[in-house]
Amino acid sequence: MSTGPGDTPHAEGRARRFRLPRPPRLPFRLPAWTATLTWKAAVFIAVMCCALAALLGVLVHVAVTNQTVGQARDRALTRLDDATKQYEAGGRLGPGVGIDPPGLPRRLRDLAVSGERGTMVGDHDERPTVWAAGPADGGRAIAVQVDYAQGARTIDGLDRAIVGSSVLAIGATLLVGAFAVTRVTRRLHQTARVARRISAGDLDARVGDPRTHDDGRHQDEVATVAGALDTMASSLQGKLLSEQRFTADVAHELRTPLTGLHAAAELLPPGRPTELVRDRVATLRTLTEDLLEISRLDSRNERVDLDAVLLAPLAERVVRASGAEVEVRVVRDIVAETDGRRLERVLGNLVGNALKHGAPPVSLTVDGPVITVRDHGPGFPAYLIEHGPQRFRTEGTTKGHGLGLTIALGQAEVLGARLVFSNAGAGAGPDGGAVAVLTLPGGVASGGVGDVG
Structure with missing residues (x-):
């Protein structure tokens, strides 16, 4: 391992003293579409096709190359035999035959000088050539060169044909595979959509796959x-x-x-x-x-009676009907297109639950289409926040939570509103308590910021 001035312990310590901390590297995440079954199947098919095409291409290339080179070597050795006989008989050597000709590979010459015959594929004058060499007198080598350009062109053409056919085969396989996988994933997506509709409460939703109704037809997964x-x-x-x-x-x-x-x-x-x-x-x-x-x-047969409702006066009526001291805060009043009777029912149940199970002070805040009811008690239990209100759930006490929150949630769904339960903090106190947030579908601003005790 090489070392330098900065590699000494003293120099490294000085470098650390002035080195700025590096920001943590975020883990690399693939795009969301790569998680789909279609993409995974396409990648799998492409990889397998490429691997198969590469394997077959290599096998064909090796087989054809061995055959072509073998034929060229046989021709070169045959010419070497003829040239050796002519040389020994004192005849004239033909074209492409020589004693220690220029361009003869050194390794092949050494082999020939040692008394062995051999062949080697190489280049001579920028042309593919097959050399064949054998021993001659005086520690020299007699060599024959055979033009191998035609064989090289044959192998190059074969390689291009293998690559082209592999690309076409992979493309066709991908298209066919994508079509087959898309048919399966489309049916899976339809099944998932129906499952989500059932989870949302549409119990009439069905997949209705025709394969499930035909007894004589085989069913897939x-x-x-x-x-x-x-x-x-x-x-x-x-x-x-x-x-x-x-x-x-x-x-x-x-x-x-x-x-x-x-x-x-x-x-x-x-x-x-x-x-x-x-x-x-x-x-x-x-x-x-x-x-x-x-x-x-x-x-789910309830129908809403829509009307223009001013939210701040409605909130004040709900508080007066409760008969308790509840603070009404109006941050932004609006006129909402909603069912005033059902909205009063929702807010009345939320306020009643806060008064019964929470602790004062209890507040009702109107901020546009968002209405918040909060108390300062122990807060909602964990199961209610996670799964919603459950009917007659007692949580180890005799009071329970009754049906008020269940009705509030059901009426909110009829109104098309969103009701969310959460806790402001850990336990009771000035920073804790239960929080119920009702978000109406929309409304028109009416103005005013104020508090009503």
């Missing part, structure tokens, strides 16, 4: 996956519809006896037991109405 997805969607749809009908039927059946129970409770004499009965009956009636509302939302 894609058709098997499509058929399994359709079967799963049908089974899931049947179970959900059964649960929805059960929920709706139970709620409807409970309404009649609850109405009579409520009327009977109103006839009871005043007292603490009567208050408890009326409170429980009211709670049961609210739960029944919530179940009916959820069953309607699950059926």
Whole structure:
């Protein structure tokens, strides 16, 4: 290993002292389209075709070259035999024959002087030549040169034909392979689109691959996956519809006896037991109405009644209806095309959840089409942030979260709005609490920045 002045430990230490830190290298990432199955299949086909073409080309090239060179060597050795006989008989040497001729490769001459005969392919006067040499008297070599230009041109033409045919074969194979793979990937993309539609709630979506309906037709793996997805969607749809009908039927059946129970409770004499009965009956009636509302939302038959709604006054009505101290902040008021009744339902449930499960202060902020409800309690549980509200989830307590957030999320979907749950910080306190952000599809600016207590 060579060394220099900068390689000594002392000099290297000085260099490190003034060296600026290098920025971290970002890992190289391929473009997103390279992750597709079509691209991977095309690369695989191209690599395999190139490897096969190279292997066949090399084999053909070697075989033809050996044959051509072998024939040229045989001709050269035959001429060498004739020239040796003429030289020994004292005759005149023919053209292309000489004793130690100029241009004779040194290695071949040394071989001939040692008493052996041999051949070698080389160049003489910039032309391909096959040399054949043998021993002569006086430590000299008799050599014959045979023109090899025709054989070299034959091999060059063969190489060009191999390359051209390989390129055409690879191109044709790529086209055919891409067509075949694209047909498969198109069916896979359709299956993935249907799966996403089912995940979004469209339980009527089906792949409908014709191969799954023809018993006499063999099914490939894609058709098997499509058929399994359709079967799963049908089974899931049947179970959900059964649960929805059960929920709706139970709620409807409970309404009649609850109405009579409520009327009977109103006839009871005043007292603490009567208050408890009326409170429980009211709670049961609210739960029944919530179940009916959820069953309607699950059926996805709800229709919105759009109207021009000014958001700041609507937020103030929601706060007044809650009967609690909630701060209303208006950063930017707008007129939104939405269903005011459903929007009040969503905001009322969010505010009610914050008052019941959070901690004061509770605020409702209107900033254009974005409405935020925040409290300063322990925040939403992790499962709710990750998977959304779950019906009757208790999280180890008897209070649970009820159905309010589930209804709020369902009504927001009917409005075409986006409802996101998150936490402002770790635990309760001035920087913590639960945050629910409702984003409406759009609106028209109305102006004003202010606070309403």
